[in-house]
Amino acid sequence: MKVQKRGFFNFVFAFMPGASEMYMGFMKMGISLMACFMGAIGIIGFLGLSDLFMLIPVVLWFYSFFHARNIATCRPEIFAGLQDDYFWNEIIDGKKIIIKSESARKIGAWALIIAGVSIIWNMVIRNVMDGLTALAEITGMNYMYDTVADFIYSLPRLLVAVIIIIVGVKLIRGKKKTLYIEEQNPGYMTTAPSTQSTANTVAASTPAPFKAADNTREEGEKNA
Incomplete structure (x- = not known):
């Protein structure tokens, strides 16, 4: 209220x-x-x-x-x-962006999935990094450990950035496709004339002699 x-x-x-x-x-x-x-x-x-x-x-x-x-x-x-x-x-001008209940459930489901994957990732990556730290201390390859650690920690950001780029490209292509269709067919959203109106137009444009011939033929068929 x-x-x-x-x-x-x-x-x-x-x-x-x-x-x-x-x-x-x-x-x-x-x-x-x-x-x-x-x-x-x-x-x-x-x-x-x-x-x-x-x-x-x-x-x-x-x-x-x-x-x-x-x-x-x-x-x-x-x-x-x-x-x-x-x-x-x-x-935003134009068509409204409405989130329906089904869309809200999907968004919530994806949010839960992402949260679960993030928790599992943190649990797994912590153990992996501990193992790499011990290996770097034994072998003395600390520079290699720093490179691998930076890449692993940056991997989730990289995946999210790629997803954002893909979504942006799809949005641009979809908009261009819509504009192209509107330019090629300006009246593609208009409805076609009904069959009845077409038939009436044809009937109205038929010359009188042809109409008389059709009526005579129909009467002959009835008498037969």
Whole structure:
């Protein structure tokens, strides 16, 4: 249930992206804001991206803060007309991006799978690195150990980076394909005329002598 709140707690919650929206009853809006904000920080930290990418969560924070304050201080009639929707649908023009319950279950399942694989990876890699450390001390090949260790620790980031690149390339190709179809067939979404209307058009365009001949033939067949 949506309730407009302008008190002190709403102002405090506005400092946490999505919290103020959820406090006023906009669950989809609040959860999507908080998930994107936390997810951006997590991905940047996991992939070890440069500090320039930290502008993404900073921009999200400012957007969320002023978005929450605008909702809290708007006129009651405007607040009553607000819809609980994912925040990106307010920014992206065109078709809305809707996450259905089936999609949410798939996302949750993949998140659990990734978390489980990450736990197993950490458990296995710890033992492997301990063995490599002992081997490097025995053989004196510390330089080789450093190279292998850096590669092993960077392997998850490398896989995630490859997946992100593949997804980005597919999105670009899909957009180009859609634009190409629209350019080649501007009216490919329009519906074709019905069969009945086509038949009526043909009948209307038939000359009168042919119609009379057809009627005479039909009467002869009936008398026979």
